Amino acid sequence: MAQLSIPLPPDIGEVVALALNEDQGDGDLTAKLIDANATTTAQVTVHDVVTLSGCAWFDEVFRQLDDRVAVQWNFSDGMELTPAQPVCDITGPSRPILTGERTALNFLQTLSGTATAVREHVLAVAATQARILDTRKTIPCLRRAQKYAVLCGGGENHRMGLYDGVLIKENHIVAAGGILAAAGAAREREPATLIEIEVETLDQLREALTADVDRILLDNFSLTSLSAAVAVRDAHDGPRKQLEASGGIGLENIRAIAATGVDFISVGALTKHVRAVDFSMRFL
Structure with missing residues (x-):
């Protein structure tokens, strides 16, 4: 995949840590219902016409929770997505994937929302x-x-x-x-x-x-x-x-x-x- 030559901000780890702390606090009570040894594969799908942004923040969520979680992207930041496309696959222990799901998606949907709005304005001029x-x-x-x-x-x-x-x-x-x-x-x-x-x-x-x-x-x-x-x-x-x-x-x-x-x-x-x-x- 072609990668944008845009430097990533230096504060990704700090921002992600704040977001995770805000969400999980002292621990994810619901994820603890899952066997600690359970593993899974999950897939992220898009449901809008989107300009993708935020992959690094998404990755960082799972890196901080458990570095055994692997994310395989089908697209990169700046690329155009259409509804029903599988965006990435996540594999690894089930608990950290469940814990990080909302925070990771929050970054992806917010930053992609920003990029999508910008693309609309750029095309308009x-x-x-x-x-x-x-x-x-x-x-x-x-x-x-x-x-x-x-x-x-x-x-x-x-x-x-x-x-x-x-x-x-x-x-x-x-x-x-x-x-x-x-x-x-x-x-x-x-x-x-x-x-x-x-x-x-x-x-x-x-x-x-x-x-x-x-x-x-x-x-x-x-x-x-x-x-x-x-x-x-x-x-x-x-x-x-x-x-x-x-x-x-x-x-x-x-x-x-x-x-x-x-x-x-x-x-x-x-x-x-x-x-x-x-x-x-x-x-x-």
């Missing part, structure tokens, strides 16, 4: 120059996992957190004394970091185009205003600034937004409004 970005509106403690899933779906990551990018928003601008003051302070402190500033009007955009920033976020602009913003940017005599549309964006309007000529479209719903896709595990 196909043949335009717009690229789909995620945001920091993620499930607590699953930031890195969901941002990995975004990449599996063909999207791109915005900053991972507050520590690896500067995004100057409305309140920062007010507190710093204006657009130029905020941008100047940011560049002085972070000369090698991507700096983005949010604007809410075309007048603010014109001012931001004179600032030392890399990208300008157009917050809740209408389609007409987005088109006007692209025209203002293109007519500006200076280094070309990237434009990012954000706010009130969904599948129903994302194509029209992309057609205005913006460079990026950030969609918080990709990771915030996750619809878990349907997987099931059955013993064979």
Whole structure:
């Protein structure tokens, strides 16, 4: 199987340990009903059209419970699945497979749900120059996992957190004394970091185009205003600034937004409004 060349997050083991502790606590009372020496083979099946993501988290669940459990995947992250396809087979001691079933499927359905939503948005803007970005509106403690899933779906990551990018928003601008003051302070402190500033009007955009920033976020602009913003940017005599549309964006309007000529479209719903896709595990 072709593998995506996307680095896995470093916190998979830590996140899985938290999830297992949350679920099993002092022990799985029901799994103890099964003979400790019993072994089994189980199969995971998908029941939706899905972009797969989360295999490493699924594997890690069973590795932490009992490293005798083996998972054989028929697909890899980033691949498209259709209903009724067998996704993987699990073999090994019955108790840890039963204990880990729900936690493993939770990771798989959540991350695949994220990747599937991203793929839908990416396909919706196909043949335009717009690229789909995620945001920091993620499930607590699953930031890195969901941002990995975004990449599996063909999207791109915005900053991972507050520590690896500067995004100057409305309140920062007010507190710093204006657009130029905020941008100047940011560049002085972070000369090698991507700096983005949010604007809410075309007048603010014109001012931001004179600032030392890399990208300008157009917050809740209408389609007409987005088109006007692209025209203002293109007519500006200076280094070309990237434009990012954000706010009130969904599948129903994302194509029209992309057609205005913006460079990026950030969609918080990709990771915030996750619809878990349907997987099931059955013993064979």
